[in-house]
Amino acid sequence: MKKMLLVLGLMIVIGTCLWMFFFNPEKLNPETSAGKTIYYAMITGLGVQDENGRYKYELTSYNEGGNEKKLGFSAGKQLGEGAYVQLYHTLIRGVTYWKEVTFAELPKAVQEQYQQ
Numbered sequence: 001m002k003k004m005l006l007v008l009g010l011m012i013v014i015g016t017c018l019w020m021f022f023f024n025p026e027k028l029n030p031e032t033s034a035g036k037t038i039y040y041a042m043i044t045g046l047g048v049q050d051e052n053g054r055y056k057y058e059l060t061s062y063n064e065g066g067n068e069k070k071l072g073f074s075a076g077k078q079l080g081e082g083a084y085v086q087l088y089h090t091l092i093r094g095v096t097y098w099k100e101v102t103f104a105e106l107p108k109a110v111q112e113q114y115q116q
Contacts, residue, residue, distance in 0.1 A: 036088040036096065039063050039071060040110045043083045047075065055079070061087055066109030073098055 039061035047055030054074040061071045071087055073095035079085065084106060088097040103111065 036090050037063060039069060039087045039089055040101070040106050041071065041085050041087060042114055043079045043081055043085065045081070047078055049078075050074070059085075061089075062110045062113050064107045064109060066107075066113055068113075071095055 040063075041059040041061040043057065044059065047057045049055055054076055055078050056072065056074045057079070058070065058072045061069050063069070069089075071089060071094070073087060075098065079100070084101050084103060085098050086101045086105075087095045089095050103114070106114070
């Protein structure tokens, strides 16, 4: 009986620690960069409109170090050709938030990718 209570108590402690790490309210807010990798992309082509009226984009994106990754996201409006966007990406949920930025706001490594 004591061993069973010890195991149950240990499972509760481990579960609480995991919950505190993964379900931090700051990380769950899509508009904050906490727990997310920030990528930058340039809009190339028109988005494909889905049945919900949202526009889907599949873009080659770059992180602050200039590393490339293909990311997909949707927007409620059609984005302008050549516009730059900042994407907040999580491993499980994908892109959770995007916003338009200017070329000057892009990190130097990303600017170099688009100047080539």
